[in-house]
Amino acid sequence: MSGAKQILITGGTGFAGSHLAEYLLAKQPDMGVHLTSLGTEKERLPVTLHAAVLHKIDLTNFEQTKELFQEIQPTEIYHLAALAEVGSSFVQAAKITAVNMQLQLSVLTALQEVVPTARLLVVGSALEYGKVSLDELPITERQPFRPLNPYAVSKVAQDLLGYAFAESYGLQILRVRAFNHTGERQTTAFAIPSFAEQIVKIERGEQTEIRVGNLEAIRDILDVKDVVRAYEVVMQRGKVGEVYNIGSGVGVSMRSVLDLLIQHATTQITVTFDPDRLRPADIPELRADIRKITALGWQAEIPLQDTVQGILSFWRSQT
């Protein structure tokens, strides 16, 4: 083990985490890859992940986190773990924000105390930018934070805790802010997998029409497999303390994504509007300025058409 890279992916069985693990294991099969998981995810893990070591751990528990770091001695930490948005009640908002702050402090303090020379990637979100007006596009990393809900505020806090620990303790922390990404294994809480699942049900005769909400929003959408490649590029070549937008740089309307999905359906698809899903689009368009990540030598490689076909294939394979 000595001298070799030891990679730790927190939230390694989540959507992006599992894709990242697959990518790193395929790239260098002899690397030590460790994943943490709270153990509450639906089990939809690819078989290739069996080559990684899985640690069931609650990262809000600092002593457990420290022990894990002592045991693994990670040299590169991809820190993807976070509680995702689950609702807007006080209880839910309080839980999300408390867990996301606590696990961030726990992981960063373990980094500082146990492996202060390791590199750590803090994964943020375009939701940190929140409300953006059209004249502010494309969104650079200097865009002010205008988060629109407690989850987004908790992502800002995670991001800035990464900054504070890098700056105050000289730690090797890098930060990214990922724009929308999609792909196989993403849950139907997100629009594109929800569309795909419904189309597959129509193909199977289990549903007659696809119900959709507002399709006017324009988003910057990447394939998750391009996103995790970007994480690896930032880990290897990013500048410590800096933050990098991860996006395509292109705005795509949700309507055109739906049209692409429908083009690849094996049967006729009828679209109807579901008033329950018609939330007003707070933000008409999100589009990343990607000059910083592009300067590191990364670029998106997977056309949206291929992503959409991959997602449809994934849902067709589900029983």
Add this chain to the structure above:
Amino acid sequence: MSGAKQILITGGTGFAGSHLAEYLLAKQPDMGVHLTSLGTEKERLPVTLHAAVLHKIDLTNFEQTKELFQEIQPTEIYHLAALAEVGSSFVQAAKITAVNMQLQLSVLTALQEVVPTARLLVVGSALEYGKVSLDELPITERQPFRPLNPYAVSKVAQDLLGYAFAESYGLQILRVRAFNHTGERQTTAFAIPSFAEQIVKIERGEQTEIRVGNLEAIRDILDVKDVVRAYEVVMQRGKVGEVYNIGSGVGVSMRSVLDLLIQHATTQITVTFDPDRLRPADIPELRADIRKITALGWQAEIPLQDTVQGILSFWRSQT
């Protein structure tokens, strides 16, 4: 009670809170003024506060907070309560960030559910700006957040939760970011009261010299009584959703503040440097751009000389 202003000051027995309560009670003695307090502060409250109603409550408890709002039906809420910085261990950092997020969510959700037309002032800090370079001075409200410790991150989170609730629910939320302020009743955890207390001890023959740390830092210092007047101006005339720096607009070196204190001492003062207090100044100078608050008709009125004399008198009155 109907139709009349009902004022609630959270953290109303704290340093700024007690000065704000004194100011509002003196200005309009017939107003209903309610204070919340966790009940753990040192009892150094001015007697004038007896005209206000004191509520001992833990604002992280949402049900208690909601009941208080239902009982008082506040029309103006000055939300000053927050856990202050107490150290940098994981346990301390986790507690500060958790409490500050939780009480912010609790107060904002109670506003939304119980008194959605009330005005609420969110009190932030210049520490949110954190690391500022000299070419970024004076600091406008558009300065990026570069907080240097978990407490400062928790203040950013409180600030942005205020933004998110204003924007998402149309609430009447105003925000301020206060630069350094000082005055009577501030604890000796802060430099200026610490200097003053030591000078008074020397005057009494209880101490032979004053021990100080780094004096090179330049700060934007206001009298707390000017600060609470600014809070009231923002409450009355501020624009909902906006944020206002509260500062003097002038940079003063800590050395010159110490010199002012020494000039007003009744005996000869010897200054020695205490290596334990010599933390490097992360930030050489903080100075606020105060055009926004000035445009509301507020300006600082108390010369630093008077502030310093008031603080010395306060410590001389303590036994």
